[in-house]
Amino acid sequence: MTGKVDTPLTSTNVNLIKQASIDDVVKVVDTLLPSDRTEIVDGTGLNPVLSMVNSVYFSNSVIFYVPDGTCAGMAGVSDDGCVWMHCTDAVRRYPILFCKEARKWINSLPHRLLYNKADIRNTLHLKLLKKLGFKFLRLVPYGPNNIYFVEFVKLCSLH
Numbered sequence: 001m002t003g004k005v006d007t008p009l010t011s012t013n014v015n016l017i018k019q020a021s022i023d024d025v026v027k028v029v030d031t032l033l034p035s036d037r038t039e040i041v042d043g044t045g046l047n048p049v050l051s052m053v054n055s056v057y058f059s060n061s062v063i064f065y066v067p068d069g070t071c072a073g074m075a076g077v078s079d080d081g082c083v084w085m086h087c088t089d090a091v092r093r094y095p096i097l098f099c100k101e102a103r104k105w106i107n108s109l110p111h112r113l114l115y116n117k118a119d120i121r122n123t124l125h126l127k128l129l130k131k132l133g134f135k136f137l138r139l140v141p142y143g144p145n146n147i148y149f150v151e152f153v154k155l156c157s158l159h
Contacts, residue, residue, distance in 0.1 A: 016064060016065045016066065016067070016072075016097075016101050017062050017063070017064055017065075017101055017104065017105055018062065018063050018065070019061070019062060019063075020056055020061035020062050020063040020074050020076070021056070022053050022056050022057060024056070024063045024071070024074065025049060025052045025053050025056060025074070026049075027063070027071040028052065028063070028071055028073060028074050028086060028088060029048050029049050029052055031071070031088040031089060031090075032048060032086060032087070032088060033087050033088060033089060033091075033124065035119070035121065035122040035123070035124060035125070036086045036087055036122065036125070038119065038121065038122070039118070039119040039121075039122050039125070040052070040086065042119060042143050042144075042145055042147045043117070043119060043142060043143045043147070043149065044143065045143060045144035045145075048086075052074065052086060055074075055076055055084055056074065056076060058078065059076035059077055059078045059082075059084070060076055060077055060078075061074060061075065061076035062074065062075055062076065062105055064098065064101055064102070064105075066090045066093065066094045066097065066098070067094070067097070070088070070090045071088055071090065072087060072088055072090035072091050072094065072098055073085060073086055073087035073088055073090075073091060073098075074086055075102070075105065077109055077111065077114065081111040081112070081113045081114045081115055082114075082115060082116050083106075083109075083114045083115070083116050084116060085102070085125070085128075087124070087125075091124070099128060099131050099132070102128065102132060103131075103132055106132055106133075106154070106156075107156075109156065111156055112155070112156055113153065113154070113155060113156065114134070114153065114154045114156060115151070115152065115153045115154075116151075116152060117140065117142055117149035117150065117151050117152070118149060118150055118152060119147060119148075119149055120139065120148050120149060120150050121147075126150070129152050132154070133154055134152040134153065134154045135152065135153055135154065136150050136151070136152050137150070137151040137152065137153060138150070138151055139151075
């Protein structure tokens, strides 16, 4: 979310969001943003591969691409509305497009409420959450090292 201008799409019919599978984890985990890798480790105490496989397995998950075919990240939501996202460096090359696609996915969800926690050091995620309409609630020590995370929430309209 650096304010850079995105490279224009050559086609408006490009589907940049697809259903994710456990096999897709390897497309993301090796190119995770360092702040996302830190958030996973400090928030779960798990290896990022194990954490992401677990997240994909237990949620409705998607994978985001950018126009050059590079994976930009993965996201998912549990049945009760716990939403998560992990990004690669591709989001820095296409910040406007990524935010637009993330908003499209968030707005397609059937949940009345979306929530989770984010590492307060992960400023890119905090900016994205704000742009997507999430509200920050309170700071809480979280994870095995009691790192401060911020709880966030979004009330969604019914479809």
